[in-house]
Amino acid sequence: MTDGNPILEVRNLQVNRGGVSVLNIPHLDVFEGKVLSLIGPNGAGKSTLLLALSRLLKSFRGDIFFKGRKISSNHSILSYRRNISMVFQEPLLFDTTVFENVASGLKIRGMKKDETKSAVEEYLERFGIHHLVNRSARKLSGGEAQRTSLARAFAIKPEIIFLDEPFSSLDPPTRESLIEDLDRILRETGTTAIMATHDQMEALRLSDQIAVMNLGEIAQIGPPEQIMNYPEDEFVASFVGMETIFAGRVTKTHEGSFVVSISGRDIEALGIVTTGDTVVCFIRPENVVLSKHPSEEMSSARNVFPGTIVRITSMGLFHKVQLDCGFPLFAYVTHQSLENLSLDEGGDVFASFKATAVHVIRKEKK
Amino acid sequence: MDIIIEGIKQAFILLFTFDPEVLGITWLSLEVSGTATLISLMIGVSVGTAIALTRFPGKRFVISLINTGMGLPPVVVGLFVTIFLWRNGPLGFLEILYTPTAIIIAQAVIATPIVMGISLAAIQNLPANLRLQILALGATRLQMVWILVKEARLPLLAAIMAGFGGVISEVGASIMVGGNIKGYTRVLTTATVMETSKGNFDIAMALSIILLLLAFAINAALTQIQQRERPR
């Protein structure tokens, strides 16, 4: 699977504010049709990077190349901006109807009223807000407003779409449905997307690449599994290394359950997949049970693996235990259990989890 | 009380018999204050928006100057404008003292800070990222400013009403720079003062009522527009 050509290339990007360096990116490539997520703590520079990449930020040093051409003069900046779109955490809708809002990007480009109609309606449909076409923007719920904002951004058919924590102010069910729709539309349209988020699940769900940022720099960038399972330094590790995530090939399927193979280990899981698919899976640490010997209780769990304790970290009320079972596995244990099992770093344990504990995040067809 | 009733009677008589002098005064008031408001609108909105959107050293100081200007006593403005427009003053060569133009200038000076201050606040009150969002939709700088102004149209209409209200009702500057010349620079407010000083309270009252009706009519129309703009 080859990556296309980079649609966006960044070289030596530096942003200073009040004498302090807030962004320092020596090198970054974004590939066409792919989704890049930026994650990191507050103040890491995610929003700044988005603003710089979208050329909404004016003062920075360094170069940005769009499709191989440097964006520098006023003219090229404007024409670049007309090829991209941005969605913010707040919907930032205009005080008019949903239709007018979605059409605004097109009107800015000089499209006449009747021409905008079909483009607007297409995206109203895609985002499921067609029934709101004449509603005033003031009378929309949070989810409806953000859908409108997204429809507005997509209606102009951007080559790249930038998203700055677009779902953070939404409640979980709304967020869920929007993420699904966005995922689908991104794949259907093949739009390149760069998204900043502090929700790792979102990042895992949507991204082809994740960049972990800290203090204005990219600490690590790579596919989700790589970031999650092979953090390169302390910071990334402590930021992401909480859950088990792996990618493997489906070797067997049987009526709603399947076996995924990773590093020679077979893991049973539930889900509708096809043999030969590559799936990215995720196991919540609290669903992993540890014991010194494989016991009766464990027999009901389908997945039992021996492993070595790599590290034990105290998380306050519980401990996080990182295991190596041939694949990385994380478990939470209470202080009590830690004592009872006399777990030590370097020691051996058995880890078990039910098939239901394995969640499929994504599947890729062969 | 009878003065008020007398006044109302007089007002109707003057209006319905289309007394030419009163009609002339009323029309002039409208023209002069309307033009001044228009000027203050153009300057006030454009400069107010520019200041709101631009970062520059001393911005806060400038804003406090504008806010002070909102409360400029009209009489003080009248005095300054008179001194400038005097024959022997710096702008004396224009020879516009004691003309309707002079009143328009003075009233524009009074109204502009009002419109500017409110416009500034209105734009500053828009969501901080709205500007970026508009640019992200591919707008040129000019398009962005136009869209922001449209977004702030409710308070901006209020600004117009405030500016107009401030000048249609002022008398200090109008008398000083206009001279209250019959049929030329006599407006409703200056005529009212003159009739009062003559002791013709009923006529003064009538003119006052006409002024109130005029102000109400204009503001009602503008309010209608302002409130109509609110989508369902």
Added chain:
Amino acid sequence: MMRRFKNFGIFLGVMLVFAFVVSGTSVEAATPQQKNIIMATTTSTQDSGLLDVLLPLFERKTGYFVKTIAVGSGQAMTMGQKGEADVLLVHSPAAEKKFVAEGYGINRRLVMHNDFIIVGPKSDTAGIKGAKSSGEAFKRIAVSNAVFMSRGDNSGTNSKEKEIWKTAGINPEGQKWYQQTGLGMGQTLSVAAEKKTYTLADRGTYLALKKNLGLDILVEGDPILLNIYHVIEVNPVKWPKVNAAGAKAFADFMVSGQTQKIIKRFGVDKFGSPLFFPDAGKKDEMLGK
């Protein structure tokens, strides 16, 4: 950021010019500047309504446009001193003489006079009716502590009033019975009527408001009560910018026979007696005889 300012600067400039041109053409009467005469006079002169009759005649005859600026006597004289008026029509002889002596005015010519009257409530508690002179009347008012309403605004009327107090040898300032309105003649009369006090008024304004006042004329005819109007052209040597030709034309008009006749008749139909007495050509000392 600065670029934005420049754009707005240009936009602003265009708007300003546009607005100025629009306002100039639509509202301004299209008269060439030499046709304008700025005539400073007093509020009481304007309030009498005489000018509303005379000025249209003058304007029709000569094509000049007279801008009547009615202010207090003091301000009218100051405007003349500063060259901001072309011609004055005022009635403060002492100040006028100084004005001419100092070189600010030329061709001071007598136009007309009216007179002041002392009015008060019918009850006349101070008993001034029948007093031999106005000074005598004022003395009686002071002695009886009856309230006197003064204009207190340095107008011509106010100056006359102060002159009378001087002849009576009394300084009314600060006395409890001496009240000052700071207002015009008409308003002051209304206040005096309301509070039933004595006051000094010009006959013209009194007659115009007589119906609604309820104040009676108690003392009149004393020579000191004469209110004498002169027309003075502002000296063009001192102030070259004044419309000297226009000023002269106006002054000539005011003393012309035809105008004087109109002045003689003014007010008769409305009030039964004339408001002004034409005096052009007479010598000052001849007045009142």
